[in-house]
Amino acid sequence: MSTERLLPSGEARPTYNLERLLDVAVQVFTERGYDGASFQHLSHASGLSKSSIYHHIESKEQLLRLGLEKALEPLMASTTETGATTGPAIDRLTYLIRRNVEILTDRLPYVTLLLGVHGNTETERWALEQRRTYDRFVADVVQDAIDEGAVRNDVDARTTARLVFGMINSVREWYRPDRGSSPQFRAPNDLADQVCTLLLDGIRVR
Amino acid sequence: MSTERLLPSGEARPTYNLERLLDVAVQVFTERGYDGASFQHLSHASGLSKSSIYHHIESKEQLLRLGLEKALEPLMASTTETGATTGPAIDRLTYLIRRNVEILTDRLPYVTLLLGVHGNTETERWALEQRRTYDRFVADVVQDAIDEGAVRNDVDARTTARLVFGMINSVREWYRPDRGSSPQFRAPNDLADQVCTLLLDGIRVR
DNA sequence: GTATTTACTGACCGAACGTTCTGTACTACT
DNA sequence: AGTAGTACAGAACGTTCGGTCAGTAAATAC
Numbered sequence A, B: 001m002s003t004e005r006l007l008p009s010g011e012a013r014p015t016y017n018l019e020r021l022l023d024v025a026v027q028v029f030t031e032r033g034y035d036g037a038s039f040q041h042l043s044h045a046s047g048l049s050k051s052s053i054y055h056h057i058e059s060k061e062q063l064l065r066l067g068l069e070k071a072l073e074p075l076m077a078s079t080t081e082t083g084a085t086t087g088p089a090i091d092r093l094t095y096l097i098r099r100n101v102e103i104l105t106d107r108l109p110y111v112t113l114l115l116g117v118h119g120n121t122e123t124e125r126w127a128l129e130q131r132r133t134y135d136r137f138v139a140d141v142v143q144d145a146i147d148e149g150a151v152r153n154d155v156d157a158r159t160t161a162r163l164v165f166g167m168i169n170s171v172r173e174w175y176r177p178d179r180g181s182s183p184q185f186r187a188p189n190d191l192a193d194q195v196c197t198l199l200l201d202g203i204r205v206r
Numbered sequence C: 001g002t003a004t005t006t007a008c009t010g011a012c013c014g015a016a017c018g019t020t021c022t023g024t025a026c027t028a029c030t
Numbered sequence D: 001a002g003t004a005g006t007a008c009a010g011a012a013c014g015t016t017c018g019g020t021c022a023g024t025a026a027a028t029a030c
Helices: A018-032 A039-046 A050-056 A060-078 A089-106 A108-115 A122-147 A157-173 A189-201 B018-032 B039-046 B050-056 B060-078 B089-106 B108-115 B122-147 B157-173 B189-201
Strands: A004-006 A012-014 B004-006 B012-014
Touching (some): A018 A039, A018 A050, A060 A108, A060 A122, A089 A108, A089 A122, A089 A157, A089 A189, A108 A157, A157 A189, A157 B189, A189 B189, B018 B039, B018 B050, B018 B060, B039 B050, B060 B108, B089 B108, B089 B157, B089 B189, B108 B157
Antiparallel strands (some): A004 A012, B004 B012
């Protein structure tokens, strides 16, 4: 099995497999939107011809599904982890928030893809259903925290859960992991800390 | 000038003008995404033929631009209103947050369209630039509030501004204004109140 | 050294895309 | 009654879409 190819320029380039191609495709999907990204774009970004891409995949929608799974899998898994199922509800909620930020920053393009889904195809509707399940789980934890007296009861649990993850998910719009020595965040956990601080105690000084 | 038309079914339907057509188009754009929405979809949603749509517009991108302007105009205008330019920074920030929620709920489909823009066309890049200008304005107000000691200084102003409006903008994903007698919010200002409460003081009971 | 497999390509397909053109029914004005 | 303008529809435009297929060059397997 070959491990690299000679480009027309003579430059060597490692051979593609499904995984590597998926990375490129999801990058293009998140930049232009799934519908806005054509095989011409994928071709240009990967250096492969349209037909060569089909050597690795079955359809464009399969690429979407694989990308969405990469985001949904750790997200859904986080709801069964010990930190999310045991202890005071406020701690479980904090755990879910922190894990969500971690997953988002760790798999930024995949989660971005997930959050941009419209429900146009069967695959997209499946992803939306998964997200809804996740949202319901978190809303229940918020309700538990209200019942335990740890979260203010002058707000609606469902609305609070939605607003909380609205804030978290918006991180995808500006967070860029590439510049490792960013002055913005010294450690990877800085962002999660800042999000938890804002959500738990608000922005106001008291 | 005619004011209504007979449908094949015999049912009467008011004549379209640019404004009314725009409402329908933006609705379709927000549901399927601009790239995912074709003239076939617009045709079906409006009841007009593809060619008839062109009687009212010059291009698909013109529809996008008109829709984006409907969202950007009140948003940019809010930054020059008295409440946003005078008084303590924390009050100016609160005003901006409240106005943003108002504009979002008042022009939901248009703002949703704006927030889903990818930057694929010149029009989309122009909209992104406008948003960036708005974001910078708010970040400056947050910095002022930090300097005045009203907002905690253990968080970054730019990041805080982004997270704040990340939460607000996420409202578009679930807020539906149509059911007027919703048990969720008694008055239109309830949502703005809840958002301000969460952002200023956090979710935790103290 | 031949057969098989892997990675890839160019040419092509029908369908759908945004857009244009020609024509028609109807209304408003004179 | 005649003219002009409005609001539409049908058919077709060239282009691009996602997808197929027959084939090739190189590496691996036997």
